[in-house]
Amino acid sequence: MKNSAVCLTFDKNVFQRRNSKRWREEFIKAGLFICASVSVLTTFAIVWILVSEAGAFFQDVSVIDFLFGTQWTPLLEPRSFGVLPLVCGTLLIVVGTALIALPVGLATAIYLSEYASSNIRSILKPILEILAGIPTVVYGYFALTFITPLLREVFSEVQIFNAASASIVVGIMVLPMVASLCDDTLRAVPDSLRQGAYAVGATPCEVTLGVVVPSSLSGIMAAFVLAISRAIGETMAVTLAAGASPNMTMDPFVAIQTMTAYIVQVSLGDTPAGGTAYQTIFAVSALLFVITLCMNIFSKILLRRFREVYE
């Protein structure tokens, strides 16, 4: 009798413990889920804010005027809200960045994955990581005080603020990213392809340019698109070095203004919050958000294509 009673109480304890364990488990799981939902909420908040604030702006200014207007003077009379000069400025930076970062990044990646010994890799890769970790405002300073004076010595017509200097530093900034992403894709190409090419008598250069690079092309393109998206969103270097004059020009030596630099200019200035002039920053960042999002998604699609082939 006594024994079974002990057994009973013991069993009860086990049940209680199991129950409380389960409760604790569910509780922790719920807490972790809340943590994970923060990021979803962030996305919704970004979209909601941009839509609602930019929506208020588009009640005053038509979308057509905004997207296709060629005059951007929202802070001065007569006001004009055509965003094309800002887009043009950003485009100029992107072209300059692409001209520098893509070839240099790809060649660096080719060297790292196809030629470098593991010793040299272990030196080069950390250095590139350091380059990637330097804050963007430092690059802005570097452009303004080193690259611009250098450009002005070589070309006499360069203005103090110019797109060329800014796009050179943005190119340097995204170079490590291009190099490391391309390096990853090149290394993912199976060795059997290389060996096959060597077996039919190709030189290392022919193996790389004729076999390895073409077969990882979608991965390389994904890296390029991602780099360009970074260049579009880059803020501090272009604010410091490229100037604040929205120009419809493709001349890299004159001052321009990018979308991001405009947003900074307004938030540093004393434009009163709430008016149409102030709401332009939400319209511009909505445009910025949509462009970078599209490019990131495009890059992901390219990368998936690459993975489907090799992984």
Next chain:
Amino acid sequence: MISRNLTNRYFIARTFHWFCFAVAWIGVLILAILLFHVTREGIQWLDLQFLSDFPSRFPAKAGIHSALFGTLWLIGLTALFSVPIGIGSGIYLEEFARKNRMSRFIDLNISNLAGVPSIVYGMLGLVIFVRWFGLNQSVLAGSMTMNLLILPVIIISTREALRGVPNTIRQAAFALGATRWQTVYSHVLPAALPGILTGIILALSRAIGETAPLIMIGALTYVAFVPEGPMDDFTALPIQIFNWASRPQQEFHELAAAGILVLLFVLLLMNSIAVIIRHRLEKRSR
């Protein structure tokens, strides 16, 4: 591209090799030039007075006291928010979530968030934390914005670290009757800790250097006091550097260079701490 002449082909191959070799060192060269240039410009201003003075209109009296402490406050508070939330999300997605539509959606979401320009996070912080929550230009508003900015980085690196823990460890714990949380907490997490910590330090280093979101939420450039609580106004090192660099006078450019030296030193310090912690933990877990 393929010529019939073998000598020619070998010549091209050698040239290409040397070309790639030369280009690969461009990054290193640029880093060296950058560091040399900043040091040459800024070293003469770098003394104890520079660290203990507040910003000033006069270059000789200007310092980074408030900016340095503002940055420390900012990073401390950011870490307070982002470390638990980031690790928690990582654990949920990697260890708890079923592979269904919901978790795929969160997944996609996080990788897209990682690509959103930092200035857009600034807009988010401006509307939500500064205006709705009424936090004004406080350190708290700044660090909450930074928190959202670096969360994707922490989550992604946490998940990678967790994925690197062999499944046998989980199965052994389950076989002994441990619950999922017990397994994660006492076995998987310790094994993944070096990787997670590296990710956190990398993310925080990014937060230290970020300028644009802080400018958006309206962090001030002239602050002549050290923040004493999370609701105080603040300035930060990158903002101070930006402010000095955007002035036309040569002296202020040199001050900016001195500020950059301090900023880079803080980054270097954090990264070496990361390396040391990582090394210790890896040794212990072996």
